[in-house]
Amino acid sequence: MIPEPTDVVVIGAGQAGLSAAYHLQRRGFDFAVLDAEDGPGGAWRHRWKSLRMATVNGISDLPGIPKPDVDPTEPSSQFLTRYFGGYEAALGLAVHRPVKVRAVRREDEDPAGRLRVETSDGVWSARALINATGTWSRPFWPIYPGRSSFRGRQLHVADYVSAAEFTGKHVIVVGGGISAVGLLDEISRVTSTSWFTRREPAWRDAPFDARAGHDAVALVEDRVRRGLPPQSVVSATGLIWTPALRAARERGVLDRQPMFTSIEPDGVRRADGSFLKADVILWATGFRAELEHLAPLHLRGPGGGIAMEGTQVAAEPRVHLVGYGPSSSTIGANRAGRAAVAAIAALPGMAPAAETVTWG
Structure with missing residues (x-):
């Protein structure tokens, strides 16, 4: 099968993936967004109906387009699916779905070469990859006696x-x-x-302040920098x-x-x-990052995790993980999308077309 060439492939169209797509579009990159879901909303499509906007943790605006007015009694799955869908339409993002990414491989041994993205709906050839697959599809079940x-x-x-x-x-x-x-x-x-x-x-008696949040994120960043599996930010806050x-x-x-x-x-x-x-x-034992499709790249180290430098995989600078580790919150996902695109733009030979401004 002849791969479809593009500058960047984004895997996942949740908060982190849409943020990355926004910044790729602004910088004039050619890119494709692949999403395994049947429609917009990412993992929010699957949240239980009783989780309403009044009780859900704070949801940050996607870059460039603020959330519409929120009805606190509306199920979060319903509200965020509508918001994400409207965001895709407003930016003109032709998200490919449902597309399951089966494997990502190097096309050759050239460290500045291309990556082959094999999916349920064809093959893409990309110069860089932004992985934003989140964790919802990998619930963690402990092994327990009996x-x-x-x-x-x-x-x-x-x-x-x-x-x-x-x-x-x-x-x-x-x-x-x-x-x-x-x-x-x-x-x-x-x-x-x-x-x-x-x-x-x-337990905390009040919401954590900026310092506490910064310190918690720093702990998770330190783990992924050392190639250890990330812990949730909430476990630190x-x-x-x-x-x-x-x-x-x-x-x-x-x-x-x-x-x-x-x-x-x-x-x-x-x-x-x-x-x-x-x-x-x-x-209620949490989730693990959905990264099996990256296995052919052999990114995991002896510590069981993937050593990171910001959003960039230390051993493979063409690959960025957003919504992973310290960027797993909605605020962190937005920032990670922007940082990943900036780092990709700085790769040798990756200068995009003249920057375009679409929103904000």
């Missing part, structure tokens, strides 16, 4: 729909992040729950006591238990040896 023996239902937050389906069942929620405590609050309103984590989350979570604490919902030692057919064996009967185990 997990396969459990006769009840097990699901990951990626599969969660609503609390109503658990009415009358005892639900165990595993995890110490925002999704875990938010879903504990929601599910506990219709049925009984228990909360298990490896360690007590760090801690969880904020919102009014809803304070109320949940008063109801006893946030009485955290240390992680159980094993799973049995009808429940779990607690750390103190006692048995807890359960009907459902909800794993």
Whole structure:
């Protein structure tokens, strides 16, 4: 198959991918955006309907075009799918979808050569690549003793729909992040729950200030610079006591238990040896970066991660990861898109056409 040539391929059309596309367009690059989803919205298309704009973490404007007025009661999946779709239309981005990227390879041994992007809908040949595939498609399921023996239902937050389906069942929620405590609050309103984590989350009485946010991002940046798997920014900033979570604490919902030692057919064996009967185990255990298609490039190092210099893969400067590690927040994704395009423009022989201004 003859590859379709372009300057840059962007994989993923979520917040990070759209930000990168905006800056590529402004600088006059020829580029293609490939997205595995059936329509706009990225991972937000799959968020549970009860996650409304009033309770979702702050969503930054995409570059150049601010969000429309927000109805706090509207599901975030609905609002952000509409916003992202309108953004694509306003910029005239002809996103190729649904397209699944199967593999990215070097076309030859020339470090300034081209990259071959093999997909479910043809092949592209690019001078540089911006990977913005996020994490939603790779939920992390811990390996736990007895997990396969459990006769009840097990699901990951990626599969969660609503609390109503658990009415009358005892639900165990595993995890110490925002999704875990938010879903504990929601599910506990219709049925009984228990909360298990490896360690007590760090709680904050007020939103973190700029210094705390900067320090948290710096910790994650240090890990990826050293080639270690990234941790979430939230793991460094801690969880904020919102009014809803304070109320949940008063109801006893946030009485955290240390992680159980094993799973049995009808429940779990607690750390103190006692048995807890359960009907459902909800794993709120996070996600991993979707990077399998980059495996032919052999980017991972001995530490298990990919050594980074900003958004650039240290060992392969033609490849940028945005929405990865320190840029996994919506603010970070916007900044990473801009930084990746600036770095690509600085590569030898990558000077684009005269810069064009489309928005903002």
